Amino acid sequence: MTATAPAPRSRTTLRLSLTRGRIALVPLYVPLCIAAFFFILPFVWMLSGAFKEPSEIAAYPPQFIPDGLGTGNFTEAAAGVSLWRYLGNSVLVAVVSTVGTLFCSTLTAFAFAYLRAPGRNLLFGLVLSTMMLPPFIILIPSYSLYQWLGWLDTYLPLTVPHFLGVGCAFYIFLLRQFFLGIPRELFEAARIDGAGRLRQYWQIALPLAKPALVTVTLFQFVASWNDFFGPLIFLTDSSKFTLPVGIRFFQGLYTTDYGALMAASCVSVLPVLLLFLVAQRFFVQGIATTGGKG
Amino acid sequence: MNALHTPTTRAREAAPPAPRRAERPSRWQRFRRSESAAFYLFLVPWIVGLVGLTLAPMLFSLYAGFTRWDGVHSPEWIGLANFRVMFGSDPDFWPSFGRTFYYAGARVTLGVLMALALAAILNTRLPGRTFFRTVFFLPAIVTGVPMFVVWSWMFDPSGGILNYLLDKVGIAGPAWLGSTTWSMPALILMSLTATGGTMIIFLAGLQGIPVELREAAIVDGAGWWHRFRAVTVPLLSPVILFNVVMGLITSLQVFAEPFVMTQGGPERSTYVFGMYLYNEAFWYSNVGYASALAWVQFLVIVALTVLVLRFARRRVHYMGS
Structure with missing residues (x-):
């Protein structure tokens, strides 16, 4: 690294190139965010479904956030099976x-x-x-x-x-x-x-x-x-x-x-x-x- | 290094003198004190398991493959009849094999490509990369039947979240698990969210690539794609190979996903080899026949692994060797 180091650059150019490097990374967020959405979706869906009332479960368009945090589903699951x-x-x-x-x-x-x-x-x-x-x-x-x-x-x-x-x-x-x-x-x-x-x-x-x-x-x-x-x-x-x-x-x-x-x-x-x-x-x-x- | 070793050498010189008693220890005593004896004593539990619970069952299932056996009465030797039925007249054998290869081929190809792409992106100095790594790795660990049940609901053709999202972007979603064409792609799609482990292995591999090489390529004016093709992929080829082989071994054994989500349907479109084997053994009690199937599955996996390794020998680049 030291042997091939380029001539020292001024602070401003260095900061500029750093910013440019950061900006160049922005398009990378698009695939990352799309992938992350689908990776996390099942967990969000499971969690919200666990607290939904039967009417909310059947709702279309689907509802992400249930209205209340009822534990009815848990009691029902515990009653249906052990x-x-x-x-x-x-x-x-x-x-x-x-x-x-x-x-x-x-x-x-x-x-x-x-x-x-x-x-x-x-x-x-x-x-x-x-x-x-x-x-x-x-x-x-x-x-x-x-x-x-x-x-x-x-x-x-x-x-x-x-x-x-x-x-x-x-x-x-x-x-x-x-x-x-x-x-x-x-x-x-x-x-x-x-x-x-x-x-x-x-x-x-x-x-x-x-x-x-x-x-x-x-x-x-x-x-x-x-x-x-x-x-x-x-x-x-x-x-x-x-x-x-x-x-x-x-x-x-x-x-x-x-x-x-x-x-x-x-x-x-x-x-x-x-x-x-x-x-x-x-x-x-x-x-x-x-x-x-x- | 030398300085590090001195204490030991000194210690060795000061080792206790020869045993006081003059008579030579018996052969048994010498064996008991020997390193080999200790080695095999430490290995006793593992060897018992290897012989009793791995090798013996394997040999027994090889024998059972040549018998008609319901698992209860004593097996009846029928020679190659099981294999004749399997390759000749059984209508489920070849199709279930085909489906398994469809699943494994697509899952490994897409999964490895996606894992490599994600790992390459996360190997940059992107802010927030730790968060993304967690998100991508999570479904590989937190998985199993509960998540398959969740996915079944997400794939619901009319009320499911996936078709709702597709509808939002103007695509009429398929019937997914209810369609003979889309059931297998649905399982493959779901499996892609479990590639986090592969991604982690790629990340470790990428971090092992010397920075100088990439810097040299940048100095030479290579663009990112060229750099990826000419530097990263060749240097990463052993890791790619490892992931392909491991992916094949796992996905050729797929069982729980179709068992829970489709029961092999609709119209046997997801009736993979694992399902077929399970049904023959534990549903129809054709244990002899199922043993033959299990051996065929094992040999196919071994053959395929050898094939991949052979093919790769000319292409994989091992650093420093």
């Missing part, structure tokens, strides 16, 4: 599966990052290749397995596999990258102080990997929260449904009751929306890492 129960079920499944994911993916990633063993690269290749597996090929026979174990219509098929690293490939990859960034000297020092490998994992690797752990927690929580296929297949008793299948069930019962449907959707979406707004940084970092190694 909305709050679904919310509880979703929280339970998401929390347990996230704990399982953290347990297995940190152990596995730690081993891949720090321990040498014959077959390590081959196994890591296997980790990466399981990322590509379509769920059907595993779920159809797993269904029979769980049937045989008597696990159908329980939360076990939705949680236990996470403790065994199923669906954790991306997290293992992410955590391994992070662990590799921790200076080896720290582990060396701990080893000399007599810390075993389990203690190195628990007292050095995990505390230092907090940002990565937060990323994994968020991704798995949201993945489990949004999961539709697993609960659809494994749960049959409607009182055990999680929110996605619950809403689908609700939609089947009251096809055109849009107000109540929007209220139920709001309840389902809100926790993830808040997580996203509070911790967007972690989502961005997590996603960006996947592409970096492509």
Whole structure:
């Protein structure tokens, strides 16, 4: 930069060119705003629909802002199906599966990052290749397995596999990258102080990997929260449904009751929306890492 | 660097002396203390899952693909009959494949182009770019069945918001999910709002392009389009490739969107492969046949990925290698 720097310009020209640069950017706002409108529209529409009276729902031309903030749709949704129960079920499944994911993916990633063993690269290749597996090929026979174990219509098929690293490939990859960034000297020092490998994992690797752990927690929580296929297949008793299948069930019962449907959707979406707004940084970092190694 | 390493070296020199006891540790003791043992012990949960819940089910579904099996009684070996039916007489196989490719092709092409365009715009010093990034990324995370339900209502031909907006600009909107021609485009349109993840990956890629290269192009008098074509796209090609492959893998498995929004209709216009597979397995209890279908889907995805990577090998430009 310094070698090729142009002759110093006067302040005014610099400011002028800056302004010109800003003005040149204005046309860029047109596509951005159009795209942003359509990206945000479903959320606005859902939120306004949740508070609309039946007459406002049917109104044409459509009304964006409801006249009042009646909670009738929420009460109706809770009466039609066990909305709050679904919310509880979703929280339970998401929390347990996230704990399982953290347990297995940190152990596995730690081993891949720090321990040498014959077959390590081959196994890591296997980790990466399981990322590509379509769920059907595993779920159809797993269904029979769980049937045989008597696990159908329980939360076990939705949680236990996470403790065994199923669906954790991306997290293992992410955590391994992070662990590799921790200076080896720290582990060396701990080893000399007599810390075993389990203690190195628990007292050095995990505390230092907090940002990565937060990323994994968020991704798995949201993945489990949004999961539709697993609960659809494994749960049959409607009182055990999680929110996605619950809403689908609700939609089947009251096809055109849009107000109540929007209220139920709001309840389902809100926790993830808040997580996203509070911790967007972690989502961005997590996603960006996947592409970096492509 | 050297200064950094000294403490370790010193520490290593001061390592504890050899074990006091003179007798050599047994083979088992040596293994227990060894690094390999620790590695495999740490991996026990994952290996149990890999073997028990991934590899074994996969192999079993491969076997089941050659059987007639309802999922309850014991499977009956019928050789290649499932595949003969699939490729020969099943009226749903080829059309559902076609629809899936229509969906995946359009979604990946349009999605990657849009994500790249948005990322390129957001990579400038535009005021408010953080806000736009949030807005574009949000629907990629906050998604799933509730949002599909919202979109179903937005697509409503008579009272829906989309046709109202189209009407405002003088276009008579189609019947969307109620039309055999427009149901699939509707699903593709909706999927475009979920490209935020792809956009984030592109943004990270764009930030990795050395500023000097772009400055050099500006000094050479290249316009923005030329700069984009000659500098950005080649340097970004590994990331583009990654996004295309990942997009294909995801969209060839599409299931929940049509399941919730159209149930495969109208007149099977959105009856994609995922729907077909689900119905065969869990509705009609043709579990053997569905297993064969699942393997075909898996092999198609693998083949397509390999094909894309092959094709790209000549075109993708990896920096520094």
